[in-house]
Amino acid sequence: MSETKAMKYIFVTGGVVSSLGKGLTAASLGTLLEHRGLKVVLQKYDPYLNVDPGTMSPYQHGEVYVLEDGAETDLDLGHYERFTGSRLTRSNNVTSGQIYEAVLGKERSGEYLGKTVQVIPHVTDEIKSRLKKLAAQQTCDIIITEIGGTTGDIEGLPFLEAIRQFSQEVGTHNAMFIHLTLVPYLKAAGELKTKPTQQSIAKLREIGIQPNILICRTEHPLSIDIRNKLSLFCNMPTDNVIEQMDVAHTIYEVPLMLQKEKLDKLVCKQLKLDVPPANMEKWQRFVQQIIFPSKKIRLAMVGKYVEHQDAYKSVVESLTHASAEHSTGLELLQIDAETIERDGTEELLGKVHGIVVPGGFGDRGVEGKIAAAAYARTKGVPYFGLCLGMQIAVIEFARNVLGWTSANSTEFDAATSYPVIALLDEQKTITQKGGTMRLGAWECRVQPGTLAWAAYGAESVSERHRHRYEFNNNYRESMTNAGLVLSGLSPDSKLVEMVELSGHPWYLGCQFHPEFQSKPTSPHPLFSDFVKAAIEFSNLTA
Ligand code: GLN
Numbered sequence: 001m002s003e004t005k006a007m008k009y010i011f012v013t014g015g016v017v018s019s020l021g022k023g024l025t026a027a028s029l030g031t032l033l034e035h036r037g038l039k040v041v042l043q044k045y046d047p048y049l050n051v052d053p054g055t056m057s058p059y060q061h062g063e064v065y066v067l068e069d070g071a072e073t074d075l076d077l078g079h080y081e082r083f084t085g086s087r088l089t090r091s092n093n094v095t096s097g098q099i100y101e102a103v104l105g106k107e108r109s110g111e112y113l114g115k116t117v118q119v120i121p122h123v124t125d126e127i128k129s130r131l132k133k134l135a136a137q138q139t140c141d142i143i144i145t146e147i148g149g150t151t152g153d154i155e156g157l158p159f160l161e162a163i164r165q166f167s168q169e170v171g172t173h174n175a176m177f178i179h180l181t182l183v184p185y186l187k188a189a190g191e192l193k194t195k196p197t198q199q200s201i202a203k204l205r206e207i208g209i210q211p212n213i214l215i216c217r218t219e220h221p222l223s224i225d226i227r228n229k230l231s232l233f234c235n236m237p238t239d240n241v242i243e244q245m246d247v248a249h250t251i252y253e254v255p256l257m258l259q260k261e262k263l264d265k266l267v268c269k270q271l272k273l274d275v276p277p278a279n280m281e282k283w284q285r286f287v288q289q290i291i292f293p294s295k296k297i298r299l300a301m302v303g304k305y306v307e308h309q310d311a312y313k314s315v316v317e318s319l320t321h322a323s324a325e326h327s328t329g330l331e332l333l334q335i336d337a338e339t340i341e342r343d344g345t346e347e348l349l350g351k352v353h354g355i356v357v358p359g360g361f362g363d364r365g366v367e368g369k370i371a372a373a374a375y376a377r378t379k380g381v382p383y384f385g386l387c388l389g390m391q392i393a394v395i396e397f398a399r400n401v402l403g404w405t406s407a408n409s410t411e412f413d414a415a416t417s418y419p420v421i422a423l424l425d426e427q428k429t430i431t432q433k434g435g436t437m438r439l440g441a442w443e444c445r446v447q448p449g450t451l452a453w454a455a456y457g458a459e460s461v462s463e464r465h466r467h468r469y470e471f472n473n474n475y476r477e478s479m480t481n482a483g484l485v486l487s488g489l490s491p492d493s494k495l496v497e498m499v500e501l502s503g504h505p506w507y508l509g510c511q512f513h514p515e516f517q518s519k520p521t522s523p524h525p526l527f528s529d530f531v532k533a534a535i536e537f538s539n540l541t542a
Contacts, residue, residue, distance in 0.1 A: 007135050008142045008271045009175040011163045013211070015151045015200030016182040020217050021254075023076030025180055025244065026146040027083035028255040032264035034084050035278030039140040042080035043092040044073075045127070046148040047155035051097035062310030066466045066516055067092075070440025075313050076146060082317060082519055083255070091134050096155055099126050119158050127162035128169075141273075151179075151203045164208045173272045179204065179211035180244075183218045183226070192218060192226050198233040210235060212270050213263070215242045240266060249291045250320070252520055256280060256287065286324050286521050293329030297534045300352040302372040304365045306334040315358045315386065318518035322527040328535055337365030337372070345375040353541070354382040354506075354534030357389030359466070359513060363412040370396045382506040382533040384526070387467050390499060390509025391421040394471060394479070397501075401482050411469050420479075422472045424495075438465045442490065444497040444512070450487035451508050452498050455525040461488075463497070463512035470511070471496035506533030 010029070014022045023044070030040045046053075053064050054072030065078040071090030081088060103126050107117045135143060145163070149156045167175035181197040197216065204211060214234055216222060222230075222243045231238040242261045247253040258264070264278055299319065305311035316332065323330040333352065340348055349355060355376045357369050369389070373396040376383035385393045391409055398407035398420045406413075409421035423436070441462045446452050473494070480486060488498030488510065501507040508526065518524035 005141065006170070006174050007138075007140070008273065009131075009135075009166070009170060010142060010144045010178060010267065010271075011167070011175070012144065012146045012178045012180060013151055013160070013204065013209075014147070014149070014180045015203070016184075016196040018150050020180050020182055021251075022146050022148075022180050023074075023079045024251055024254055025178075025215060025258070026144050027076075027079040028258050029178075029263060029267065030080065030084040030086070030144055031255040031283070032259055032278050032280075033142060033267065035280055035283070036264060036268065036273075036275040038142055038273065038275060040084050040142045040144060041086045041092070041134070041138050041140045042077075042084065042088070042144045042146070043094070043134060044076050044080075044146045044148060045159045046074055046093065046095040047153060047159055048095060048148070049097045049100070049155070050095060051101060052093070052095060062308060063313045064466070065314065066439060066464045066513060068441040068462075068464060072439065072466070074148070075310055076148075078314050078317070078516070081516075086140070091130065091137065094127070094130050096158070099123060099130075099158070102126055120161060123158045124162040124165060127159060128166050131162075131166060142271075151200050157207070160204070160207050160209060167209075173270070176213070176267070176270045177204075177209055177211040178213045178215060178267075180215045180217065183216045183222065183230075185218070185220050192220055192222065194226060194229050194233065197230060201234045205235075212236065213240045213242060213266055215244050215258075215263070217244050217246075219246055221245065242266075250287060252283070252287050252290065256284060282521055289324040289327055290320065290329075293323070294327045295535070295538075296329035296331060297323070297353045297531070297538050298331040298333065298351060299354045299356060299534060300333045300335050300349055300372070301356045301358060302335045302337050302340060302369055303358050304337055304360045304362075306336050312358050314513070314515035314518070315356065318515040318524055318527045319356070319531065321518050321520050321523035322531040324520070325523045325528055326531055326535055328531065335372075337368030340368035340371050341365070345371050349375050349381070352381065353538040354384065354530060356530075357383075357385045357392050358515075359387035359389065361388075361411075366392070366412055370399070374400055377501060377504065377507060380505055380537070382530055382537055383504075383508070384506075384530040385509030386515065387465075387511060387513055390511050391469060391471075393499060393507070393509040394420050394484070397479065397482070397484050397499075398475065401484075402478060409469050418475070420472050420475050421469045423468060424470045424473070436468050438467055438470075440464060442497075442512070444488045445491055445493075446498075447485075447487045447489070450485055450498075451500050451506060451529065452487040452510075452526070455529040457525070460491075463510070463514055464516045465512045467511065471499070505537065506530060 012026045063075045064072045065075050069089045073093040227241045230241045369392045398404045404418040407418035407420045408416040410419045483502045485500040487500045498510045514524045514526045
């Protein structure tokens, strides 16, 4: 694309019900457009009043996805980064909380010069100014903006009004609207029903938005009659009514399904983008590996928020990417750490080929996780500890190898006589990246001759963090003398970023979250080597 071309904007709204997978659909469109040679950036407008999702419970909201700059964002941004090459920053996740905070701040400092401050124009102007700022920072061809929530939500109105105004300002062919909706199947009537969609579109039209494309989530194929009906009521050509059936195997099928329905072609036509079709061969091969694996491994993820299917989203996706790379199927047992405390490790972990302990906060289930780490260490089962999972490995080592039975993190026992994981004084001085929390990307030096070195093949790597507590340096000497390997350190060597066990086939804990950087066709090296070790373990135990 030539530099002089105008920036194009796609707005994705959702209707009828929430949880339709707008983020996934927006990300999948991003994939298709990128495969046509366009540079795409995605962002999300979240109408809720929280300033960011950092303080929201994973039970409520699923995983908090951390960006390179330390922003704690909605998990849809994880889809955006995994499905496209766009590197996102805190400007790519705008919430009502941020908008109102900014507007009220301006009001207090007198920036509105005594005017009455109102939703239109002050709140809508603030929303538009964020979009303009993002566009000015980017060298991309297209910005795709997903509006969170469902059409008709009170909190969403200012965002819808703002994007309506914005589309007028940039003109037809530079902005378009895609509405994702549900077309439910009524079993008793034996038919798909279009009325909820008609009403959702009517709501949008009330605001002054006429969607250009309708994407229909459905359990049954849309007949030509249904397509015609939707076309008539929703005021768009039949071709612009697109079917998005539930995927049979994996979310990575979504871009391929939407390509079959010609979504990317319609978008390019609407926005007058003259670009070649998308070559999705590599993506297709990746999907085939997931659907038709030549072997299978069984992994256990021992966590706390396992009932919420999205709480460990990026970890699950990273394991999927790595498994596909090694042509192996993945059976992932999500185990509540408290059940290990109750039923024992042998019962729950006896048949697995690898154990993952993901990140987490608070002491519930910690003892179960420590038991899982002990099991992996003593039985030679591959172990991968992410953030809290590394801290668990360190506590387990201190208790069971060094015999410091009361060893703990001060997060769980402030009075422990062996605070092997603790708040460091240096840590307390970090203020620029979110208080005492270490957030965002930090450089890590990888030590030669370690598993981490073998995986990364690099001396220096950058990984994202989200934690408060650290390995306590007072115990470095005793621990390393007893066989703990410090395989990753901060550039000033003051912070332990990765630990391993000498003599174990694959046992690694990292203080960061590698799961935020894995992509479908380029899995993260640590996940890749962990899965490889699990395959080797499964061959041994077969
Ligand atoms: N609760 C631990 C800490 O704050 C680990 C955090 C995490 O796993 N993200 O250090």
